Amino acid sequence: MTNDQLYGxxxxxxxxxxxxxxxxxxxxxxxxxxxxxxxTIVKFMMSAIVVGMVGTYLLVDLGLAKxxxxxxxxxxxxIGGLLxxxxxxxxxxxxxxxxxAVGEGRLDGLWGIAGMVAGAALFAEVFPLLKxxxxxxGDFGKIxxxxxxxVNHWFVIIPFxxxxxxxxxxxxxxxx
Amino acid sequence: MEKNKDPxxxxxYLAGALAGLVxxxxxxxxxxxxxxxxxxxxxxxYVEQMIDPARVKQLEYFVSTKPxxxxxxxxxxxxxxxxxxxxxxxxxxxxxxxxxxxxxxxxGGLVKRGLVAFVGGTIAMFGARLxxx
Numbered sequence: 001m002t003n004d005q006l007y008g009x010x011x012x013x014x015x016x017x018x019x020x021x022x023x024x025x026x027x028x029x030x031x032x033x034x035x036x037x038x039x040t041i042v043k044f045m046m047s048a049i050v051v052g053m054v055g056t057y058l059l060v061d062l063g064l065a066k067x068x069x070x071x072x073x074x075x076x077x078x079i080g081g082l083l084x085x086x087x088x089x090x091x092x093x094x095x096x097x098x099x100x101a102v103g104e105g106r107l108d109g110l111w112g113i114a115g116m117v118a119g120a121a122l123f124a125e126v127f128p129l130l131k132x133x134x135x136x137x138g139d140f141g142k143i144x145x146x147x148x149x150x151v152n153h154w155f156v157i158i159p160f161x162x163x164x165x166x167x168x169x170x171x172x173x174x175x176x
Numbered sequence: 177m178e179k180n181k182d183p184x185x186x187x188x189y190l191a192g193a194l195a196g197l198v199x200x201x202x203x204x205x206x207x208x209x210x211x212x213x214x215x216x217x218x219x220x221x222y223v224e225q226m227i228d229p230a231r232v233k234q235l236e237y238f239v240s241t242k243p244x245x246x247x248x249x250x251x252x253x254x255x256x257x258x259x260x261x262x263x264x265x266x267x268x269x270x271x272x273x274x275x276x277x278x279x280x281x282x283x284g285g286l287v288k289r290g291l292v293a294f295v296g297g298t299i300a301m302f303g304a305r306l307x308x309x
Binding site for chain 1: 182184185186188189190191192193194195196197198199200201202203204205206207208209210212213215216217219220221223224235236237238245246247248249250251252253254255256257258259260261262263266268269270271272273274275276277278289290291292293294295296297298299300301302303304305306307308309
């Protein structure tokens, strides 16, 4: 095993352990969030995003890390996001959590994993058609919110953290 | 309401914040950002290679995302192992092929659940790849 593979494995084990402990791997939790009945996943996800956002930008400011920015291709992101949502609602797991779900014994994850491999194969088949159409619609390149707003990134991060904490308080009040 | 029925569960804010720390550590020490869906492209490439290797070499998408086992592939495998360790060590591992909420609404049929999960997975991955997520 190469070092890269070993680090990937160890990181995945830690992440999978926490996903299971946080109870976000289950169909009932994922569909529960989409049905606005149980916000466990939202709590887990937003906590991870806030900590990840602050930590990653600290590393960037200290010159210890580089951002990996995806291009803002509006057409592809909007259509892709809508399809992803439909698929997620049917399957009940997302790509990463489906593996974790199988790890805790939820065997229906395997059907969807097979489906995701099929979906990736299908995408590879039609990619030449998409390349010059959907994947070009509204392409703004690799941009970030602070860049578009023309402000230092902490002027986006700090309000985001505050809004997330307010969301958490509201969720707790509502008993979600 | 259900919180007391599940004693092995951690507070989701804590587990989520720790997951965020793991992602920061990953970026710090190895420069790797979390992701999963590219691995399914590599997986599809492996499967197709067994059936029709010439086709895989032809398809531009498999040429740029080759069927190789990289950091993310092992990360995705690690998620399964980590979840298994957490589930076994807390006694919450449970073999279940039809989720409770599904069963209440659609019944316990394996084929129905399997078919919808497969189609859902196909659509979700197509969308994820389109959005480059």
